[in-house]
Amino acid sequence: MNKLLLALEGVGMAIEAIRGNKVRAGLTIAGVAIGVFVVVAMGAVVTGIRTSFEQDLEEIGATTFLVQRRSSGLSGCDGTDEKCPDRRNPPVSFAEWDMIRRLPGVQEAIGSLAGQANFAYRNSRVDNVGYDAYSVEWPAVNASDIAPGRNFTRAEYDAGQPVVLVNDTLKAQLFGDSEPIGKQVVINGRQFTVIGVYQPRAGFLRSLEGRGPDTPRAIIPLQTAVRSLDAFRGSLTLLVRPLSTFAQDEVMDEVMASMRARRGLRPGDRNTFYLVEQDRIMDTFNQLFGAIFAVGLALSAVALLVGGVGVVAIMMISVTERTREIGVRKALGATAGTIRWQFLVEAATLTSIGAIIGLAIGALLAWVIRTNSSIPATLPASIVVTALAASALTGVAFGMLPAVKASQLDPVEALRYE
Numbered sequence: 001m002n003k004l005l006l007a008l009e010g011v012g013m014a015i016e017a018i019r020g021n022k023v024r025a026g027l028t029i030a031g032v033a034i035g036v037f038v039v040v041a042m043g044a045v046v047t048g049i050r051t052s053f054e055q056d057l058e059e060i061g062a063t064t065f066l067v068q069r070r071s072s073g074l075s076g077c078d079g080t081d082e083k084c085p086d087r088r089n090p091p092v093s094f095a096e097w098d099m100i101r102r103l104p105g106v107q108e109a110i111g112s113l114a115g116q117a118n119f120a121y122r123n124s125r126v127d128n129v130g131y132d133a134y135s136v137e138w139p140a141v142n143a144s145d146i147a148p149g150r151n152f153t154r155a156e157y158d159a160g161q162p163v164v165l166v167n168d169t170l171k172a173q174l175f176g177d178s179e180p181i182g183k184q185v186v187i188n189g190r191q192f193t194v195i196g197v198y199q200p201r202a203g204f205l206r207s208l209e210g211r212g213p214d215t216p217r218a219i220i221p222l223q224t225a226v227r228s229l230d231a232f233r234g235s236l237t238l239l240v241r242p243l244s245t246f247a248q249d250e251v252m253d254e255v256m257a258s259m260r261a262r263r264g265l266r267p268g269d270r271n272t273f274y275l276v277e278q279d280r281i282m283d284t285f286n287q288l289f290g291a292i293f294a295v296g297l298a299l300s301a302v303a304l305l306v307g308g309v310g311v312v313a314i315m316m317i318s319v320t321e322r323t324r325e326i327g328v329r330k331a332l333g334a335t336a337g338t339i340r341w342q343f344l345v346e347a348a349t350l351t352s353i354g355a356i357i358g359l360a361i362g363a364l365l366a367w368v369i370r371t372n373s374s375i376p377a378t379l380p381a382s383i384v385v386t387a388l389a390a391s392a393l394t395g396v397a398f399g400m401l402p403a404v405k406a407s408q409l410d411p412v413e414a415l416r417y418e
Contacts, residue, residue: 040384050289063278068274069092091233092238109240110239111236126170130217133229138151145198166196167217170216240255308398315401315403355390
């Protein structure tokens, strides 16, 4: 009970110190607030991006994996370096695609190409529109609602029919409020029939790749893109979905063995292709945003250091101004521990005020991001607890020197202080 009363008294003294030293106290609180804000903002954004990222991967399918020419990890080379071994990897061929889709453990092997084209309808024109060229099964790995309209059929795909689906943004830019289904658009000089409008679900991964709902985009049958738009066949990527009765590792081993055999690779030869599962994609995410978060923590530490230096300055001034008061307390029986406790509470209160302000601003920023973007930025309880604990520890650590100095004052000398 005595400790609690002393703590409350320390809080009151901290508030008095703020009133008496507004500039120093303001700098201290600002330093701590900035440090906490950085941690909270980074934590909220990274948590939101991770949640969105995981949702995107879940929609692709938990066991779905990619077959592609080059690595997609941070440690992989991008193929522009002459020494990069991926430069010599042959593209995934249509014959290999056909082989993989026939394997016993494979439910679907969905082909995917990407490209850009110019779209025109009457007097409306949109240049450099990104498009995805898919096989018929694409809705299984691309969570999008088609309304109005429909997906292309197997017959349309096999015949390379010039049909296209546009997203809401491209539809608005080409057709405005009019009905697009059945109308003819010109894509790179060739006429296509619009058969559907799709609404991609917002997600960080899709937005990062330019496939978000706010970016004009289209979906075209893969065979049509190759035949009519000269899409680059060498960029073919396969999304392989194993049958539910087969384990992912088992199917991946099956695909790897088939690809190596078809390419004539000997036992000691490296793979000239990559199989990328969801866990590896998440590892890439964790590496990237782990590094970004580490930078944020470093900036936060600098801001907390500034706040800590301010705590020392304010508390040393407070000790000097209250020397006689400390002498009176000691003369009346206050112990050194009691004096130290009171000053440490005062220091922790200063930094905690800064932490609360930083938390409030960080929470506001998370709300703004959540309501105005596809990132579901949230404030995890662990980040809140960490921020408050870090601010309190900063106050205690930097307030220790003034607190010890106050507790060691000689009561006789303190009472004589003018």
